Amino acid sequence: xxxxxxxxxxxDLIKEIVKLKNPKYRKEKKLILADGNKTIxxxxxxxxxxxxxxxxxxxxxxxxxxxxxLVYVTDAILAxxxxxxxxxxxxxxIKEKEIDKNIFFNLSKIALIEDIKDPGNLGTIIRxxxxxxxxxxxxxxxxxxxxxxxxxxxxxxxxxKIPIIQTRDIDFLYKLKKSHKFISTVVDSNKDFFDxxxxxxFVIMFGSxxxxxxxxxxxxxxxxxTFLMDNNVESxxxxxxASVAFALIKQKEEIGKIN
Numbered sequence: 001x002x003x004x005x006x007x008x009x010x011x012d013l014i015k016e017i018v019k020l021k022n023p024k025y026r027k028e029k030k031l032i033l034a035d036g037n038k039t040i041x042x043x044x045x046x047x048x049x050x051x052x053x054x055x056x057x058x059x060x061x062x063x064x065x066x067x068x069x070l071v072y073v074t075d076a077i078l079a080x081x082x083x084x085x086x087x088x089x090x091x092x093x094i095k096e097k098e099i100d101k102n103i104f105f106n107l108s109k110i111a112l113i114e115d116i117k118d119p120g121n122l123g124t125i126i127r128x129x130x131x132x133x134x135x136x137x138x139x140x141x142x143x144x145x146x147x148x149x150x151x152x153x154x155x156x157x158x159x160x161k162i163p164i165i166q167t168r169d170i171d172f173l174y175k176l177k178k179s180h181k182f183i184s185t186v187v188d189s190n191k192d193f194f195d196x197x198x199x200x201x202f203v204i205m206f207g208s209x210x211x212x213x214x215x216x217x218x219x220x221x222x223x224x225x226t227f228l229m230d231n232n233v234e235s236x237x238x239x240x241x242a243s244v245a246f247a248l249i250k251q252k253e254e255i256g257k258i259n
Contacts, residue, residue, distance in 0.1 A: 005057065005072040009080055013071070017052070017081045017093065023145045030096040032147045033081075035088035042157025043094065054081060054091040062090055083149035096147065101165045101172060105179060107135040108200045109249065112173075114217055115141040115208035116238065122146070123154020124239030125206075130161040132246035133253070138203070139166040140173070140217070173220060176203065184213055184221040185245065193225040193245060198252055204245060209238045 006014060019025045020033040031051065034040065040062070043050070050067035057072040079087040104110060111134050116122050122144055129137055139146060146166055152159055173182075181202045185193065205221070207213035218224070227236065227244070236244070 001067060001070055003070045003072070006077060007074055009076060011077075013052075014073075014077055014081060017054075017091075020093065021083060021149075023148065026147065027145065032094050032096055032152070033083060033091070033149060034094065034152050035082050035084065035091040035149070036153065037088075037090060038157060039152055040090050040092050043092065043160075045157065046160045048094055048160065050092045050094050052093040054078065056089065059089065067092075097160065099163050099165050101167060101169075103163060104136055104138065104165070104176060107163075108202075109133065109135045110138060110176075110180065110203045111136075111242065111246070112138040112140055112203050112205040112217075113143065113238075113242070114205065114213055115211065116143050116206075118209055118238070119144050119148040119150035120154045121209065121237070121239040122148075123151045123156075125242045126151075126155045126162075126164065127158050128239075128243035128246050130155075130158040132243075132250040134162065134246055134249075136162055137164040138173075139164065141168060141214070170216065173203075173217075177220060181222045182220045183223045183225060184218050185241065186213065186218065186224045186226055189224040189226040191223065191225050192228045194228070194248065196223070196225055198249055204249070206238060206242050206245075 020029065020031055026033065034043065044065060050065065052069045052071055053062060053065055053067040054071045054073050055062050078089065078091060081091050082088045111129055113125060116139065126137065143166060144151065146164060179201055181199060182205060183202055184205050205213060205217060227241065
């Protein structure tokens with residue numbers, strides 16, 4: 001581990017870190033910018049190695065963390081590189097995980113989210129998927145950046161608990177369909193999600209907040225299910241809908257309704 005100290009806002013490394021707030025630049029560099037005690041501690045629990053960890057010199061809490069570079073900085077620098085309005089007292093940079101999408105052929109319970117735009121919703125979905133034993137998530141189409149800082153915070157330390165990939169490869173889905181049943185959540189089916197008996201090896205699919213699932217994804221469906229709701233409620237928030245679905249699937253599994 002290399003230890004360095006930076007006091008200038010004009011330092012080249014600090015300028016480089018600030019650029020990571022731009023999603024396009026972040027994806028190009030394949031680096032993740034994360035901040036805040038809870039987020040950083042979640043990465044530490046998952047034994048993630050940091051490329052850089054930025055702290056104040058007086059902060060003894062993170063001095064023995066697995067990082068290639070421990071960087072002592074000022075309050076002003078922490079404010080500049082933080083992604084939150086209230087500056088974090090610790091900021092980390094880690095490498096983006098490389099996940100082979102072929103591992104999804106060996107997973108049983110998969111969620112597919114198409115064209116999700118809200119990072120908070122995505123974080124909620126990831127958190128709920130981890131809580132209720134969904135084994136992997138496919139982000140299909142034009143989705144918000146998985147490693148958006150708001151998404152990372154909304155996952156509450158769960159971003160690396162299960163494999164998550166982002167893809168636009170429809171052929172990959174057709175290959176996955178050979179081994180998995182594809183189940184769409186839609187608003188106009190007469191089949192109630194609450195009554196459906198799930199079998200292992202399925203992909204449960206949810207569409208964007210505004211438009212739902214696209215026609216090309218619905219065409220992949222082996223089943224179309226709807227949450228039949230009371231009191232003339234038309235729809236649920238996407239994060240809530242997925243969370244309810246994952247909890248129901250977990251419940252059905254525990255009482256033996258998933259074979």
